[in-house]
Amino acid sequence: DSGVTQTPKHLITATGQRVTLRCSPRSGDLSVYWYQQSLDQGLQFLIHYYNGEERAKGNILERFSAQQFPDLHSELNLSSLELGDSALYFCASSPREGGHTEAFFGQGTRLTVV
Amino acid sequence: AQSVTQLDSHVSVSEGTPVLLRCNYSSSYSPSLFWYVQHPNKGLQLLLKYTSAATLVKGINGFEAEFKKSETSFHLTKPSAHMSDAAEYFCVVSSMEYGNKLVFGAGTILRVKS
Numbered sequence: 193d194s195g196v197t198q199t200p201k202h203l204i205t206a207t208g209q210r211v212t213l214r215c216s217p218r219s220g221d222l223s224v225y226w227y228q229q230s231l232d233q234g235l236q237f238l239i240h241y242y243n244g245e246e247r248a249k250g251n252i253l254e255r256f257s258a259q260q261f262p263d264l265h266s267e268l269n270l271s272s273l274e275l276g277d278s279a280l281y282f283c284a285s286s287p288r289e290g291g292h293t294e295a296f297f298g299q300g301t302r303l304t305v306v
Numbered sequence: 307a308q309s310v311t312q313l314d315s316h317v318s319v320s321e322g323t324p325v326l327l328r329c330n331y332s333s334s335y336s337p338s339l340f341w342y343v344q345h346p347n348k349g350l351q352l353l354l355k356y357t358s359a360a361t362l363v364k365g366i367n368g369f370e371a372e373f374k375k376s377e378t379s380f381h382l383t384k385p386s387a388h389m390s391d392a393a394e395y396f397c398v399v400s401s402m403e404y405g406n407k408l409v410f411g412a413g414t415i416l417r418v419k420s
Contacts, residue, residue, distance in 0.1 A: 194351070248405045293357075296352070
């Protein structure tokens with residue numbers, strides 16, 4: 193158990209809908225990362241928050257947004273969902289802002305858009 | 307150039323024989339390198355990490371990797387494969403030029419035959 197908790201584990205929703213994925217980082221970790229894993233794109237970095245502030249953006253669509261709250265949990269919001277958004281979404285946390293430190297991953301949320 | 311390249315998408319070995327999963331990286335700065343493992347329908351687990359200390363790094367479950375700067379390689383090895391090693395393995399680089407986030411290779415699926 194990595195100490196990172198993601199909810200829900202599975203999510204099935206229709207195209208055009210909006211969903212929220214939740215992540216609770218390891219106790220004491222200030223950084224939260226979101227990754228998308230799909231068969232065709234592999235593991236893609238989406239966004240990084242550190243202590244409530246956005247630090248880096250990767251291949252994140254405009255329809256997607258995220259935030260990190262004062263208690264350090266994070267939410268990834270996906271809207272106007274398309275079939276191609278079906279993927280495994282991982283959250284990871286680490287104690288530092290970035291750079292040369294490993295991240296600890298949650299079990300992921302499997303999103304299926306039908 | 308690709309930041310991290312895993313040279314084999316699939317590797318198949320017999321139980322009890324050595325494992326070699328190859329990884330080459332690209333970085334103008336001193337990188338940190340990691341290997342993660344993902345078992346089917348599971349999250350990502352850190353196997354080992356290199357962060358500019360000893361070039362031979364020992365990880366969990368008998369895995370080790372050697373950082374070779376001259377060859378820009380960080381290959382993962384294990385002397386004797388076990389059935390439970392069957393999984394997907396990701397080589398990961400973190401470096402200033404990539405914004406200090408974790409950049410994942412495409413993954414290598416390891417199959418272990420009995």
